[in-house]
Amino acid sequence: xxxxxxxxxxxxxxxxxxxxxxxxxxxxxxxxxxxxxxxxxxxxxxxxxxxxxxxxxxxxxxxxxxxxxxxxxxxxxxxxxxxxxxxxxxxxxxxxxxxxxxxxxxxxxxxxxxxxxxxxxxxxxxxxxxxxxxxxxxxxxxxxxxxxxxxxxxxxxxxxxxxxxxxxxxxxxxxxxxxxxxxxxxxxxxxxxxxxxxxxxxxxxxxxxxxxxxxxxxxxxxxxxxxxxxxxxxxxxxxxxxxxxxxxxxxxxxxxxxxxxxxxxxxxxxxxxxxxxxxxxxxxxxxxxxxxxxxxxxxxxxxxxxxxxxxxxxxxxxxxxxxxxxxxxxxxxxxxxxxxxxxxxxxxxxxxxxxxxxxxxxxxxxxxxxxxxxxxxxxxxxxxxxxxxxxxxxxxxxxxxxxxxxxxxxxxxxxxxxxxxxxxxxxxxxxxxxxx
Numbered sequence: 145x146x147x148x149x150x151x152x153x154x155x156x157x158x159x160x161x162x163x164x165x166x167x168x169x170x171x172x173x174x175x176x177x178x179x180x181x182x183x184x185x186x187x188x189x190x191x192x193x194x195x196x197x198x199x200x201x202x203x204x205x206x207x208x209x210x211x212x213x214x215x216x217x218x219x220x221x222x223x224x225x226x227x228x229x230x231x232x233x234x235x236x237x238x239x240x241x242x243x244x245x246x247x248x249x250x251x252x253x254x255x256x257x258x259x260x261x262x263x264x265x266x267x268x269x270x271x272x273x274x275x276x277x278x279x280x281x282x283x284x285x286x287x288x289x290x291x292x293x294x295x296x297x298x299x300x301x302x303x304x305x306x307x308x309x310x311x312x313x314x315x316x317x318x319x320x321x322x323x324x325x326x327x328x329x330x331x332x333x334x335x336x337x338x339x340x341x342x343x344x345x346x347x348x349x350x351x352x353x354x355x356x357x358x359x360x361x362x363x364x365x366x367x368x369x370x371x372x373x374x375x376x377x378x379x380x381x382x383x384x385x386x387x388x389x390x391x392x393x394x395x396x397x398x399x400x401x402x403x404x405x406x407x408x409x410x411x412x413x414x415x416x417x418x419x420x421x422x423x424x425x426x427x428x429x430x431x432x433x434x435x436x437x438x439x440x441x442x443x444x445x446x447x448x449x450x451x452x453x454x455x456x457x458x459x460x461x462x463x464x465x466x467x468x469x470x471x472x473x474x475x476x477x478x479x480x481x482x483x484x485x486x487x488x489x490x491x492x493x494x495x496x497x498x499x500x501x502x503x504x505x506x507x508x509x510x511x512x513x514x515x516x517x518x519x520x521x522x523x524x525x526x527x528x529x530x531x532x533x534x535x536x537x538x539x540x541x542x543x544x545x546x547x548x549x550x551x552x553x554x555x556x557x558x559x560x561x562x563x564x565x566x567x568x569x570x571x572x573x574x575x576x577x578x579x580x
Contacts, residue, residue: 177552182232183221184550185527189239190217192528195281195348196246196490198366202284203253210249213242233558240531247493247532254283258314261407261487266310267323267398268471270339271299274387277325277339279303279332280346281488283315285364288378289344290318298387301325303335304349304464308487311405324402327467328437336361342387344380345369348523349464360386400471404485408497414480415505422506422514426477427458429579430502430515432495433469434462434486435529436522442545443468446520448571450474450483454579458482460498463489465520492529496536511539516578518542518568534563542578544568 197210220235255261276298278286286302286309293300299322302309307324309315326335329349336343336357343353343361350367362383364375373382421427433450437443443465450459450469459482461470466485474482486494502513517533519526521543530548533541544567547556559565568574 178229178554179227179232181550181552181555182229182236185548185555186217186232186235186239187221188524188527188548188550189236189243189531190214190528192525193239193243193246195525196243196250196528199282199284199347199490200246200250200253202282202365203257205249205253207245207249210242210246213238236531237535239528240533240535243528243532244493244496244535247490247496250490251493254312255407258283258287258312260313260409261308261311261405262313263403263410264311264316264405266302266307266402266404268325268400268402269323269396269398270301270325270393271322271398272395273297273299273392274390275299275301275339275341275393276344276383276387277301277303277336277341278306278344278346279329280349280365280367281305281490282346282365283309283312285344285346285378287315289380289383290315290321292380293320293384293387294318296384296388298384299393301341303332304329304467305488306346307402308404308485308491311407311487323398328464330437330439339393340390341393342383342390344375344383345372360390362386402470402485403481403483404487406481406484406486408494408501411484411486411494411498412501415501417478418480418502419505421477421480426456427480428454428456428514430458430460430513431518431578432460432462432515433465433518433520434460434489434492434495435465435520436489436526437464437467437520438522438545440545443520445545445568445571446518449518449574452571452575454575455482457579458484460484460486460495462486462491462495463520468520489525489529492532496532510536516540516542518574518578520544521546521548534559537563539564540566542566542568542574 217235217239286306290300299320302324303326325339332351333354337354345363345367346365347367350369352369353361362373362375363369368374431453433446446465446468451472470485476482499510499515503510519541543565547567
């Protein structure tokens with residue numbers, strides 16, 4: 145685009161052209177670029193809240209206070225509504241509080257519908273027979289598919305963020321939910337090409353399909369892709385028909401076994417033992433390593449970090465970032481697993497519940513716990529969760545592999561000064577700082 149054209153572009157932030165305002169940033173009022181970035185951040189956080197709220201509503205759970213905030217938050221980003229940066233910082237913190245409430249609502253919906261998760265070993269790989277692989281976040285969609293495939297000789301597999309489904313009693317009771325294929329969201333093109341099964345995308349994180357599996361892919365819910373059949377009202381007859389007409393999968397070695405399903409009650413049942421081990425110095429630090437995975441080479445940081453953390457550390461994890469290291473055998477500390485998978489990204493609320501319980505157990509404030517958060521950044525839900533943690537006044541959070549796109553130097557300075565936010569660095573140096 146030529147410079148002249150850019151200067152004549154209409155700006156929806158200030159209702160004028162860049163030429164009229166002397167704007168130096170395309171599409172943003174040159175006087176307040178930070179406001180526009182904070183508005184972007186708020187929109188990302190709202191998208192994350194809306195995603196969790198959608199899945200709660202699928203199960204019949206709603207919250208009027210959260211609905212009202214979404215209206216007000218969206219409205220605040222309209223043209224010429226507000227140009228005060230602090231106002232949007234406050235709104236972001238409120239979004240964090242509303243996200244906490246939404247995650248609590250979704251946790252309640254999942255547990256009351258499917259039961260409290262229990263630790264479950266999930267083999268990775270195929271077993272002989274027709275198959276359907278389900279990716280995304282919707283437990284309701286997976287449940288409906290399991291009901292409709294029961295007794296039909298079809299094996300159902302999870303992919304990416306649906307791995308934690310195996311830990312819920314109401315879902316694991318289906319014996320044809322046989323395991324996991326693949327890992328994080330971005331491996332789907334390779335995974336879906338490798339296994340000639342029917343594919344069902346249930347939410348965000350679906351990618352444009354390759355031609356080789358396009359004709360056997362389906363979507364449901366909010367997920368829709370061009371040229372892909374969309375399933376309405378949970379009627380999965382076309383998916384089942386496709387699965388049965390495709391060649392059967394063969395048995396393959398399932399040597400990789402992932403463990404998921406550590407709900408808050410399971411972890412906190414170990415509280416007396418955890419307290420003794422901490423007081424004895426056998427557990428020196430809890431490190432929560434979670435968030436979205438990224439195909440960027442910098443994301444290898446998380447594998448290296450977890451593999452090099454000393455044996456007196458316990459690693460909590462959630463969301464698809466765990467696929468960087470969740471196949472590692474880290475052992476246990478006198479019966480307390482060193483690697484604890486808490487679930488999907490929305491299960492960050494489980495980590496919050498555990499942290500708050502630990503403050504009561506040790507009689508300290510949240511930021512006095514032997515607990516460090518190391519987050520991996522990727523998309524909108526990460527924005528909502530970051531502001532939830534900041535709303536709890538969590539300090540010293542590590543974040544990477546790159547900073548969020550809405551952060552400029554001014555915003556970064558605020559986050560560093562007020563919350564001691566730390567961009568990740570060298571894994572070994574960060575470990576030394578984390579372990580004190």
